[in-house]
Amino acid sequence: MLCGHAVGLVLLALAGCWSGCMADVGDFSPCLNFFYRSWPPKGLSGTPICQRYENQYRFASLYSRQRRSPLFSAYIFSQPEGKRPSADWKFEPQLANATADGNMAFFPPGELDPDIVNSQAIEPDYINSSYTRGHLNPSLHHQTHTDRLSTFTLPNVVPQKAGSNSGPWMKLESEVNHTLGSYCLGEAYIVTGIIPYENDTHWIKGHRVAVPEYLWSAYCCPKYNESVLTEAKLSEFLPTYAAIGRNDRTSTEDIVPIDKSSPKKFWGYDVRRMPLDMLEMYLKQQFGTVINVFYEQCSGLQ
Numbered sequence: 001m002l003c004g005h006a007v008g009l010v011l012l013a014l015a016g017c018w019s020g021c022m023a024d025v026g027d028f029s030p031c032l033n034f035f036y037r038s039w040p041p042k043g044l045s046g047t048p049i050c051q052r053y054e055n056q057y058r059f060a061s062l063y064s065r066q067r068r069s070p071l072f073s074a075y076i077f078s079q080p081e082g083k084r085p086s087a088d089w090k091f092e093p094q095l096a097n098a099t100a101d102g103n104m105a106f107f108p109p110g111e112l113d114p115d116i117v118n119s120q121a122i123e124p125d126y127i128n129s130s131y132t133r134g135h136l137n138p139s140l141h142h143q144t145h146t147d148r149l150s151t152f153t154l155p156n157v158v159p160q161k162a163g164s165n166s167g168p169w170m171k172l173e174s175e176v177n178h179t180l181g182s183y184c185l186g187e188a189y190i191v192t193g194i195i196p197y198e199n200d201t202h203w204i205k206g207h208r209v210a211v212p213e214y215l216w217s218a219y220c221c222p223k224y225n226e227s228v229l230t231e232a233k234l235s236e237f238l239p240t241y242a243a244i245g246r247n248d249r250t251s252t253e254d255i256v257p258i259d260k261s262s263p264k265k266f267w268g269y270d271v272r273r274m275p276l277d278m279l280e281m282y283l284k285q286q287f288g289t290v291i292n293v294f295y296e297q298c299s300g301l302q
Ligand SMILES: *[C@@H]1O[C@H](CO)[C@@H](O)[C@H](O)[C@H]1NC(C)=O
Pocket: 097, 098, 099, 100, 101, 115
């Protein structure tokens, strides 16, 4: 009896439910492994979500209930394999009901429970909105099919202009794949987030989901191939690097200048690469508070 109980506990632990299957929303402690040195970014407040799919934690997001969208998603990079999965969108049941199952779930057919509609974005919010569903944690940065599927959940998504999503931002994601895939020797931790408009002036579907003015991303790869340091072009990219991308053609050029020679489709959706400390400087300026993305700016050696 006692033995069976112990086995049950071990199985629960393996399934990622050790500290209680109800703790996925509201606390990062079950999924601190997705942060460098188990240290979530400091300075932003929101609702932590340990994003669980098929009983395994896949990544972590800081969610804003007011915006009905994430402030950032944090994950460990792995080399992509196979084709991009087809988009099959999910939601987070625990945002609607704290005692619901902690796994992300597919939207059920028919009319949705008002608690789901009130607590998060739903698929019709994005339809006809003139924005695409922009992954913060992209499917492209994961190896296994189930990890890739797990990124298709709306609490990992923000309204992103197509010219950014399928243009300069996608190019950044692909560049990060190449840099980390070629030179990172251990874990690479990535945090991708948003910068809101001043006074949150842009929303989709009335006042349903807040649109970000910029997206940002930063990685931390503490163990990398030091031979890159001799290659002048690459030395600045490791162990850490960052970027900010425009999500609005009409934003000022103070943070990210516009490349006037871009093709029309992508014009005004530029991404500016920059060192981590410069990203943190802009985050401080835009959020009005000090924000630290990685423990000791990713320089703290073990
Ligand atoms: C919340 O979820 C639990 C478990 O699924 C269910 O028993 C309960 O009725 C739900 N509460 C609400 C308000 O929907």
